[in-house]
Amino acid sequence: MNILIQSLPLLIMPAVAAFILLIGAMWRRISGESLLIMAVAGLVAALFFGWQGFLAGTASFPADIIFDKIFYLTVIIIAIALALAMLVSYNYLAERKLPWPEYLALLLFAGFGAGLMAAGTDFIVLFIGLETISIAAYVLAGYTRDGSSKEASIKYFLMGAFASAVLLFGIAFFYGATGSVLLSAAPINKLLMVLALALIISGAAFKVAAFPFQWWTPDVYEGSPLPVTAFFATAVKAAAFIMLFRIVAGISGGLGLKFESLLIALSVATMTFGNLAALFQENIKRMLAYSSIAHAGYMLIAFVVLGKDANLAGAALLFYILAYIVMSMGAFGVLIYLSGGEKEFCNMPDVAGLGRRSPWLAAVFGLFLLSLAGFPPTAGFVAKFYLFKSAMAHGYVLLVIAAVINSLISVYYYMRPVVAMYFGEFQQERSLPKIRYSVAGVLIFCAIFVIILGLAPATILAILSH
Amino acid sequence: MIFYLIAFGIVVTAILTIASRNSVVSALWLVACLFAQAILMVTLEAHLVAAMQVLLYAGAIMVLILFVIMLLNLTPKELKWKFIAGERLILGSGVIYLAGVMGLALWIIYKKGASFVPAAGGGTAGTVEAVGKLLLTKYALPFELVSVTLLVAIVGAILTGRGK
The missing domain is CATH 1.20.120.1200 (NADH-ubiquinone/plastoquinone oxidoreductase chain 6, subunit NuoJ)
Known part of the structure; x- marks a missing residue:
């Protein structure tokens, strides 16, 4: 009974998803709004039970799953990200007359997968969670069924299947090295373990889009429908990082020194590539895709620190993920707000002159971009500061210097849309769409959250530091 | 052999x-x-x-x-051979990847490290009874969880297969 209550935040999501699928199939005339409200209510319930579970403390299911604080925090973060992604897509789907039940159900199932990735203590559960979220993501990438969307879906599917194979190969070697699939299993064969971990890290690096495995990201992010891209950049990325965190923190005896330098190299290469490639992008959606690669590089710093101080690294990583979710969801939300019924408007000229046409929208977009670049007093600044400080505390000075230089580079491309908005001229006459209340609500929420995280991070940090 | x-x-x-x-x-x-x-x-x-x-x-x-x-x-x-953009890059990274994995594996064999853990249960570990027992006892939870993954895959297949 107790176990059932403890696992409620995880179980609610697929239950609501199945309910929405059923009701959507049986009662065809049910409106998208009511389904959306149901799905968001389910996520709010998951959030509530997640918080209750967080207060109650750790419970472990026989061997395969553990419900600890990290799990509950992940569920809360993922529930927030999914709810925002759903609300932000309301107009987008309604104007294109896309089906609602499958969309919401896939997002909720993805949330379940993300929960498993945070809860698993053996590779089988982690892999099942990863596949659940991945399959949902492949389908969602092709949701609008136009050319670029289909292309994104196929690309993501093929590359993702390849990465899953690499990961599985690594897991097989892990089993060979330890005789068990439990993360905490002690290696009998140390050498084989090195091979296993190398393959596992490669597979996971693909999922978080770290340097040598990031080629799919820009194409997939650009081709997918905008709200789905927002979902990829927030919930999917967060889940992948939490899984990597589980693996790296759970491996018995840690990764060892060899892997520390590997992670440092991965981190620096990832952020440098992301920032340099983003510099000259004309499409803001593609630019945000490269920026998400760069942010993945920053987040990898937490894994370098992980070997020295797991609590500090965990708190810094979770805070960064939370901050990244709100600011990136906000930035994508502005693009969704601008996009018309048929076409997405994501190019630099499309936002030109926005500062005069629609000052409020321009202001929040500017806020999110400043936060992504890491200006104080926003969430992005505090997240970076906290992460860099934790790396500094353990003596990774060069790594921090590289990261700071990268942040400086990133300012250039984050400022380009801002300059276009306030100093650019109208390219073409295009009337702004009428007020989109759900997107506007998400934007307001994200903006307030970005500022609160920037001005008063202490409370959230205290919660995350448990 | x-x-x-x-x-x-x-x-x-x-x-x-x-x-x-x-x-x-x-x-x-x-x-x-x-x-x-x-x-x-x-x-x-x-x-x-x-x-x-x-x-x-x-x-x-x-x-x-x-x-x-x-x-x-x-x-x-x-089905003619088509050249895709950045083909050399892809080929190159594929070769590097292969070389890396093979190199690591050969290095491990060279170091005589490749002694796998023997399978538990001798020659009966792969029979239907043994696998079934494992699936419903030790791995009961992942076994159940896979059903959700399959459900997602079904929904996805229907969605992609359905006409516009």
């Missing part, structure tokens, strides 16, 4: 699968590859998995693949 023979067979048939221009020939080589894998599994005493491999992959799924090829009416002409 037997292992190396089978492994060589798998690699060769896999290469032939992707190198052949005629898609039906490709599919037949894939059958050969899957059979070779099944033989490998038998030598590893995973009898149930080997049987599944033959029944499901070499049997049912191959029939589906052949159906798709016939329905699409693919002639060898249409």
